[in-house]
Amino acid sequence: GSRPHANGNLGHAVDALRQGAQRERLQAADELGMLGEAAADAIPDLVRALADDYEPVALNAAYALAGMGEPAVNALLNALSGDHKDAIRNAGYGLAAIGAPAIAGLTEQLTHPEEQTRGYAAFALGEIGLAQEADPTTTTAALAALTRDPSEWVRRNTVEALGTLELAGNHTAQEVAVTALRDALQDSDGQVRFTTGLSLARIGRPAAAAVPALTQALQDENRYVRANAVDALRRIDTQEAQSALVDYLLSTRWCYSTTPESTF
Incomplete structure (x- = not known):
């Protein structure tokens, strides 16, 4: 299928992600994921959405960030070492989906003082593999x-x-x-x-x-x-x-x- 046109959709999707109802936030995270690297300006908003109280939105945000690949790695690593438990887990899922570019950062997080961070870093590395x-x-x-x-x-x-x-x-x-x-x-x-x-x-x-x-x-x-x-x-x-x-x-x-x- 065709990807949404970046310029036309980005601002609208970010607004919806910030203040829309559940269904609108869900669709916005989805649309930003479809834009891939073209939606890099939305990374901070997607990271905030990792803590959304509606889990499907938070998961869509994780995989939207994963779809951007390397540009999203540092933002996801920051969320992984944050203090919101659901966001830590969702960041782990996103980093696992990004794969090899996340390995060095995930390895560093294995010694983090927070057990959630260490555990999800280990999980993500197991999902990625070191082949x-x-x-x-x-x-x-x-x-x-x-x-x-x-x-x-x-x-x-x-x-x-x-x-x-x-x-x-x-x-x-x-x-x-x-x-x-x-x-x-x-x-x-x-x-x-x-x-x-x-x-x-x-x-x-x-x-x-x-x-x-x-x-x-x-x-x-x-x-x-x-x-x-x-x-x-x-x-x-x-x-x-x-x-x-x-x-x-x-x-x-x-x-x-x-x-x-x-x-x-």
Whole structure:
């Protein structure tokens, strides 16, 4: 479809975004998104709209900013490090949609004092991945450090992100990620542990160094941790992983045809 004509629509859309009713604000954010970089003058208004009390407007504003690409990165990073919780989340969504140009700024936000900022920065980096980065080790190491964050929610986001960075071919970064995930299998939070197992399953064969820790996780009190450890060992598929898996399955074997009515 044709894009709206920038000059004619920009002022009208900004006015509607500032003071229109819900439906008008929603449409205005949409129109500004369609204009892309031509609507760069509206960036401050779109950033304000990230905190709109009508969520569809705030989300449209996030993706309108994402549609502008690099010119909107700094404004979104400022919102990510602000103090409005919904705006922080929506800025995270926008930065995730922008992709590679946001990676350096997001990496810096991983040490922000506010847990919402750290957690959504980790989330966004996991969504973007580091496949296009010439040297993904710095960002991977910053995420690895965040697996020891005091906030369980931040740790959950971080171990999930470490599994979706797409580090294939970068041995150093991969080793950093796998080491952090291996240690996270000992986390006090069950959800952190089972998400860690899922991330190691996603990484597959390059996560072979985590096999001893995954073997230990087969005895975890949380059934989802045990299930994801099984899946991770299956996907890692080294001799050591296979042996651990077979030993575990033999010790937990279950016969579907043995019932109180048919005991042997």
